[in-house]
Amino acid sequence: MDPDSRNPALIAQSLSCERGGRHLFAGLDFALAPGDALVLRGPNASGKSSLLRVLAGLLEPTEGQVLWHGKDTREDPADWRRSLAFLGHGTALKPQFSVGDNLGFWSRFEQASRTPAEALEAVGLSHLADLPASMLSAGQQRRLALARLAARPGGCWLMDEPTVTLDAASVEQLSAMIAQHRAEGGIAILATHEDLAVENAAVLTLGVRS
């Protein structure tokens, strides 16, 4: 697999990050073409979350840059943000709202191309759409958070520990979701401990501190 030959969409150039006087990673380079996946591995506090936040643009890298279709994502973030779907540690759900309303807000706000109903279908939560989100189990809340990504096919998904609190069946469902996303030309970058089946994914192991 040589991503450079296939016109990469996302390029990271010599990314370095320092937090609280501690070097997390330095000189990271990678390029991902549509359909590619990158799995980040490494122990706790090795910088997986920070790398995802740097890629998203929430955290400033100490050095280096991230290019999306040739444009620097810091200087010209509009295209990148339209294509980017981020799943962090939090689920970004309001317990007072129903499942459908939660997803509906993010779909409107992020101008998702799929309807909330289709996205709920993808994570198998359609039958719970009218329940308050506070009634969902932790695993179901995580699936609802994943539905937000399912509503936005085609771009780049950044996922921080997407399998946390998911049961085995849901992990399989997530694998299928990622596979479909890639088949549609999407890119997936995920940080995970567990062995989530992501076929033909590049693996980047962090945590070898100098």
Add this chain to the structure above:
Amino acid sequence: MSAFTALVRRDVALATRRGGEAALTLGFFVITIALFPFGVGPDPELLGRIAAGIIWVTALLAAIVSLDRLFRQDLEDGSLDLLALSPMPLELVVLAKCLAHWLVTGLPVTLLAPVMGMMLQLDPEAYAPLIIGLALGTPALSLVGAIGASLVLGARRGGALIGLLVLPLYIPVLIFGISAVEAALAGLPVLPHILIEGAVLVVSLPLAAFAGAGALRLAMD
């Protein structure tokens, strides 16, 4: 602009749900005002003289009590990251949240002010400048308050800090709001005071947008 309205509608809906901010803030406003006659005595003449001041100061406090949760929940559940990653600039996110905050606190306080004025024997001359002043001043309270609320994110004892940071900055809003009422009672032109109150609002718009967005970026770092 639809992302903007979606955010305003979500925040208003959150605040007006059962147990939401809106009802609690209004309850606080009414109860605090009702305490004053207990504190200074029921003398209608005395109450009438200080009525506008009571209403204004209580409006300031009501704005403060609801500020702590303006950004905190969004930070804790991860929503703030997503708001920051939308194509809409973070400055507009701050303004949308301020607008929602005003709709559920400042606006009801303004609408309730005549009722409170009646209970406190406010002079009939004072109603118009009081309400117009509040209508212009309370959005400024939400905006300046948002700066404080965003600065204390991630701080220890954040809630208690907001008052210390924000109340000194509220003084001009209070002074020009009150001076409009005083001018009306003295038979002087009210318009200059109202215009300055409007100018304070205009100044606080960009100030809140930029300082608030800067502080939010800091909190997410």
Add this chain to the structure above:
Amino acid sequence: MPSLLHSLASPARFQRISAHVFPWAAVLATGLIGCGLVWALVFVPPDYQQGDTVRVMYVHVPAAWMSMFCYAVMAVLSVSFLIWKHALADLAARASAPIGAAFTTVALITGSLWGKPTWGTYWEWDARLTSVLVLFFLYLGHMALSNAFDDRERGGRAAAILAVVGAINLPIIKFSVEWWNTLHQPASVLRMDGPTIHSSMLWPLLVMAAGFTAFYVVLLLIRIRSELMARRIEVLQRHRAAEGA
């Protein structure tokens, strides 16, 4: 390693400059304040209107000037920190706040003591006193915010934003307080700035003000050095925690 050197570069330069400036500032502060004290307490004649109470002016007015000067310095430092990310600016702004608060306290207390014989009351809601009181609150907020975070740098950056917002608001606050004050027409107005000040009173005042400024520099240098150490301590403690993990 290069980034470590970079972060040390400006503090090292500060240490060098500070080593040169500090002794001069200390000598100037002691000399000028000593001189000013004798001048103000012994040689200045009593005012024909206010008598000996006018001697309060020689500590009150310089303290009031310094209270505003300190905030202006803090605001400029904060802007430069926010725009150019100059780490030393952050430390200097943090180091300034308690000094400013101290000068503001002095101005408030001496003003209040002076008010008793001149206005007949310790506190008058006079436009000047009121706006100095608000300035005091701004200092308190800045100090509270900069110390409210577990991460010192976070606190510094939040406090910098607050200092800039406060600086934009200060003229509005000052104007509004004056407006409010004229609207209410205070009962007793015996202005201390009524007659233009005679040169026999102006010179000791200027000497005192220069002494206070030198004293401010002394305090600032000590406190910046202390802030630098606190930052270094935090870095070392983090290292130890990371090694222990």
Add this chain to the structure above:
Amino acid sequence: MAAFLDMGGYAATVWPSYGVTAVILIGLLVFSLRQLAKRREQLDALEAERERSRNP
């Protein structure tokens, strides 16, 4: 001397003003110097600790 201390009858105004100024400003100076000394001590201890852990 007594006349000097009396301050034309305003001793209760003048002397407390100078006293308060001295107490606050010298107080902040002393506090800052002690804080500096304490931090220097703490820093030296940490540096020594680091040296020890590097060259055991």
